[in-house]
Amino acid sequence: SQTIHQWPATLVQPVGSPLSLECTVEGTSNPNLYWYRQAAGRGLQLLFYSVGIGQISSEVPQNLSASRPQDRQFILSSKKLLLSDSGFYLCACQATGPQETQYFGPGTRLLVL
Amino acid sequence: GENVEQHPSTLSVQEGDSAVIKCTYSDSASNYFPWYKQELGKRPQLIIDIRSNVGEKKDQRIAVTLNKTAKHFSLHITETQPEDSAVYFCAAYAGGSYIPTFGRGTSLIVHP
Numbered sequence: 001s002q003t004i005h006q007w008p009a010t011l012v013q014p015v016g017s018p019l020s021l022e023c024t025v026e027g028t029s030n031p032n033l034y035w036y037r038q039a040a041g042r043g044l045q046l047l048f049y050s051v052g053i054g055q056i057s058s059e060v061p062q063n064l065s066a067s068r069p070q071d072r073q074f075i076l077s078s079k080k081l082l083l084s085d086s087g088f089y090l091c092a093c094q095a096t097g098p099q100e101t102q103y104f105g106p107g108t109r110l111l112v113l
Numbered sequence: 114g115e116n117v118e119q120h121p122s123t124l125s126v127q128e129g130d131s132a133v134i135k136c137t138y139s140d141s142a143s144n145y146f147p148w149y150k151q152e153l154g155k156r157p158q159l160i161i162d163i164r165s166n167v168g169e170k171k172d173q174r175i176a177v178t179l180n181k182t183a184k185h186f187s188l189h190i191t192e193t194q195p196e197d198s199a200v201y202f203c204a205a206y207a208g209g210s211y212i213p214t215f216g217r218g219t220s221l222i223v224h225p
Contacts, residue, residue, distance in 0.1 A: 099145035
């Protein structure tokens with residue numbers, strides 16, 4: 001079974017600073033990868049998904065971007081953070097193909113001040 | 114696209130009671146329905162799932178039922194315990210899709 005790593009676990013950043021969150025996956029090849037954001041007490045908002053290296057689809061317009069430089073690496077970035085970027089960022093992994101189970105990483109808690 | 118509605122948003126029960134959370138979906142071609150449990154500050158974790166070729170699935174105190182005609186599926190937890198307290202999310206995958214549509218979540222509180 002796959003293992004999903006995310007780092008850092010927590011992050012406090014000032015408004016206007018850059019951001020880089022990393023997600024790596026072990027135990028599977030060519031997975032679909034996803035970035036979600038969860039505001040406090042709220043649901044799961046899909047930000048980006050990727051079905052392969054260099055292939056990124058965005059679900060919502062925002063000041064965030066994503067990249068997939070390797071098969072099992074997914075990176076979430078921002079050039080300038082906003083207060084509204086605060087939240088719990090979850091990376092998820094899913095085997096290739098429709099209706100496969102999605103598994104979540106441990107998450108990164110981001111606080112923008 | 115798919116639309117999933119989840120009810121109730123909050124559910125408070127006494128320890129030992131049963132709890133039921135219901136989700137409805139819009140796409141009749143949807144055929145995979147997972148349920149996740151998210152404890153405070155942690156990641157969502159899969160607890161049970163069901164595919165459209167079966168109507169019910171059980172795992173100890175947890176069961177999921179699916180009514181394809183009415184387009185709804187439900188999570189049933191029997192003999193609830195305080196450690197069942199968490200937020201529960203349902204999801205549905207439309208036919209051929211690799212992107213789940215999640216419900217808004219139900220906060221289950223089990224009082225000792």
